[in-house]
Amino acid sequence: MLNILGSKKTLCDGMTRRDMLKVGALSVGGLSLTDVLRADQVAGRKSQKSIIMVYMCGAPGHQDMYDLKMNAPTEIRGEFRPIPTNVPGIEICEHMPRMAAIMDKLVPLRSVYGSPDGDHDSFICYTGRSKRQQPPGGWPSVGSTVSKLLGSRSRAVPPFVGLSPDTGHPPYGSPGLPGYLGISHAAFRPSGPGRADMVLNGIDAARLNDRQQLLASVDQIRRDVDGTGTMSGMDSLSRQAFEILTSSKLVDALDLSKEDTATRERYGKGDSNNFGDGAPRNLEHFLMARRLIEAGARVVTLNFGRWDFHSDNFNGMKNTHLPPFDQGLSALIEDLHARGMADDVMVVAWGEFGRTPRINAEAGRDHWPQVGGGVLAGGGIRAGQVIGSTDRLGAEIVDRPIHFAEVIATLYRHLGIDLETKLNDLAGRPQYVVDGKKPLPELI
DSSP, X not given: OOOOSOOSSOOTXXXXXXXXXXXXXXXXXXXXXXGGOOOOSSTTOOOOOEEEEXXXXXXXXXXXXXOOOTTSOHHHHOSOOEEEOSSTTXXXXXXXXXXXXXXXXXXXEEEEEOOSSOOOOTHHHHHSSOSTTOOTTOOOOHHHHHHHHHOOSBTTBOSEEEOOOOOSSHHHHOOOOOGGGOGGGXXXXXXXXXXXXXXXXXXXXXXXXXXXXXXXXXXXXXXXXXXXXXXXXXXXXXXXXXHHHTOSHHHHHHOGGGSOHHHHHHHOOEEOSOOTTSOOEETHHHHHHHHHHHHTOSEEEEEOOOOOOSSSHHXXXXXXXXXXXXXXXXXXXXXXXXXXXXXXXXXXXXOSSEEOSSOOTTSOOOEETTOEEEEEEETTOOOSOOBOEEOTTSOSEEEOOEEHHHHHHHHHHHHTOOTTOEEEOTTSOEEESSSSOOOOGGGO
16 A cells, blocks of 8 residues: 555655555555556557456346347246347347347347356456466466557556456456466556555655655565566566556546536446445446546456346346446447447456256256356447347357357457467466457457
């Protein structure tokens, strides 16, 4: 936590040694700000392409959102009914009327697969890969890969920002891990009390620069005693940390009071408290994601709710989750179009698997890794279509299986990343950014 002023044992200018060592220490799991930032390694590359990923913790039921099965028995189809959308022939759940009204800007995915075992973990959404048989260091998330390959659009804004707060079930709160790419490509996480530490609170840039010199010396000592190579490149990371602290760009992006009232009301507020061991249903995060992209972030991830309704599925979906999700996501997509950003920003919202076709004795749906769903928007894709289909029970894929990695490949293509690109793991072995999967051709 960054504390510039206000301590007891001070140096001659009123600052303690402890405070000096805390410069830039924005809370990121106990790591300093400089630990999670990197220098712009691709100077001059100023692509405006970016992505926003909404992770729906706990996995929502595909057949209760985008793939309702009205010809199935009652114990399969449940109580929800489909409504028409603004694209003839496409219907979605009655509790998502706002998304129905902008279906020409969306692509529902009805046949997503790839979750290996049905465990609750955000990993496959952020990487397109299984956690099994990982290379040394682990697979990196989309955000970390983009940070490594493309760097920053703005030196005052990190390339990868994670709005996910910590959760009772830790994988629900992950913004996406850096894996073998290392901590310098981890998500910058402004949620929580650390947000206040991005303000200098009375110290001017000249005094902060003096402290930067001392911090550089301390970092040199740390590097000298570090045999793992973790601290390599910290000088450049420190520079960006100080640039963030001396710029208002990131702080302004996080300040929603700068938005007009009508825009804030369209997004809504939602609930900032975690839902059980899951995430908040915080609608302001959708707006904050758009503002961060405008400020210069390349990848923003956020989590939403807890969709793991093993019991009382239909009340949980219609009373606590579907209406706010419908409002937040539709507001984001409409806003991107209104601001002329839709072609540059691709949005994906999904969970780690689907739910059982048969409703259990507790009126819930259990884990179903065979097939799930999601939705894409933006990025200049051919919207207003559905990709994939399942059988009449929603149990098995009938047409066009979509692996998680195909969606990840689609995101990389949007960003201009060559899918033949390889990055070295911690053993020095080259690894493809995506293994053997291609972007979805239906979107081109």
